[in-house]
Amino acid sequence: MKRRLLSGVLALVCLLLLSAPLQAAEKLESQFFDSDGTRIHYVVVGEGEPVVLIHGFTANLQQNWNMHGIIDALKDDFHVIAIANRGHGRSDKPHDPEAYGMEMIKDPIRLLDHLGIEKAHFVGYSLGGFITGKLMTTFPDRVLTATLGGAGWYDPDSERMEFMTELADALESGNGIAPLIKMLNPPGNPEPTEEQVKALNMMVMLVNDPKALAAVIRGTQKWKVPVEVIRENEIPTLALIGEVDPLKDGVDELKRVMPDLNVVVIEGANHMDATSNPTFRESLLEFLREHSKAAAEPVAAGN
Numbered sequence: 001m002k003r004r005l006l007s008g009v010l011a012l013v014c015l016l017l018l019s020a021p022l023q024a025a026e027k028l029e030s031q032f033f034d035s036d037g038t039r040i041h042y043v044v045v046g047e048g049e050p051v052v053l054i055h056g057f058t059a060n061l062q063q064n065w066n067m068h069g070i071i072d073a074l075k076d077d078f079h080v081i082a083i084a085n086r087g088h089g090r091s092d093k094p095h096d097p098e099a100y101g102m103e104m105i106k107d108p109i110r111l112l113d114h115l116g117i118e119k120a121h122f123v124g125y126s127l128g129g130f131i132t133g134k135l136m137t138t139f140p141d142r143v144l145t146a147t148l149g150g151a152g153w154y155d156p157d158s159e160r161m162e163f164m165t166e167l168a169d170a171l172e173s174g175n176g177i178a179p180l181i182k183m184l185n186p187p188g189n190p191e192p193t194e195e196q197v198k199a200l201n202m203m204v205m206l207v208n209d210p211k212a213l214a215a216v217i218r219g220t221q222k223w224k225v226p227v228e229v230i231r232e233n234e235i236p237t238l239a240l241i242g243e244v245d246p247l248k249d250g251v252d253e254l255k256r257v258m259p260d261l262n263v264v265v266i267e268g269a270n271h272m273d274a275t276s277n278p279t280f281r282e283s284l285l286e287f288l289r290e291h292s293k294a295a296a297e298p299v300a301a302g303n
Contacts, residue, residue, distance in 0.1 A: 130151045167180055
């Protein structure tokens with residue numbers, strides 16, 4: 001029992017430690033742009049059709065995409081653009097919830113405008129997956145494909161929204177992301193002790209601004225997507241989800257209302273380690289190649 005608890009806790013420790021500066025797999029040149037008054041950090045590498053990568057809550061673009069080899073896997077075939085969400089990483093971190101909400105959905109679109117790009121493939125993980133889900137229904141004319149990693153869809157009246165309020169309250173009261181640590185504990189694993197929660201929370205707060213994170217969470221109230229909008233989706237969409245990810249129920253619900261959704265369940269993976277699993281990279285690359293213009297264009301006679 002103790003060994004099982006330790007392995008689960010260590011997986012979460014690995015996730016949170018990756019928020020700290022560590023050596024990246026690919027040396028990336030940082031760039032910044034002004035997104036309607038907010039300074040946003042991003043990196044660009046590779047050539048081909050553009051793919052925008054949107055990281056998760058409390059994370060950064062290095063952790064989600066570079067250190068797990070995803071940028072390296074995509075750069076030979078695609079023009080990879082990884083954005084640091086406002087409130088995170090090296091992007092600005094305002095404390096006003098009004099600075100988030102739909103502004104986080106518009107940031108990747110403004111980045112495309114800044115780079116002179118009309119359409120792109122969008123890939124998000126966790127919070128970034130929910131951003132992608134809202135983005136694809138708000139700006140469908142800018143989206144070639146959408147990949148929702150570690151994220152699905154919940155009815156706007158779902159109890160999940162109550163959890164978001166609880167999380168924001170915890171961040172503002174000095175309890176950090178304790179509710180999130182407990183919620184993301186894989187099903188069947190023993191609950192982490194209060195001492196373990198405090199230790200994990202301390203690590204993630206060392207590299208994050210709790211007031212900015214609380215504002216991010218309060219802004220998600222504006223990301224609700226009605227079921228009729230989901231049903232009208234015509235954008236090729238992939239969901240990548242860990243087998244024991246507590247958020248898998250949202251992917252199951254999305255599949256129910258969007259039958260054409262392509263779902264890949266990563267065997268044995270949870271919310272914390274799915275992006276480091278080779279199946280995540282391989283499935284993403286296969287999906288993007290399948291839906292790229294280069295793959296769709298017929299080969300000319302004689303070639």
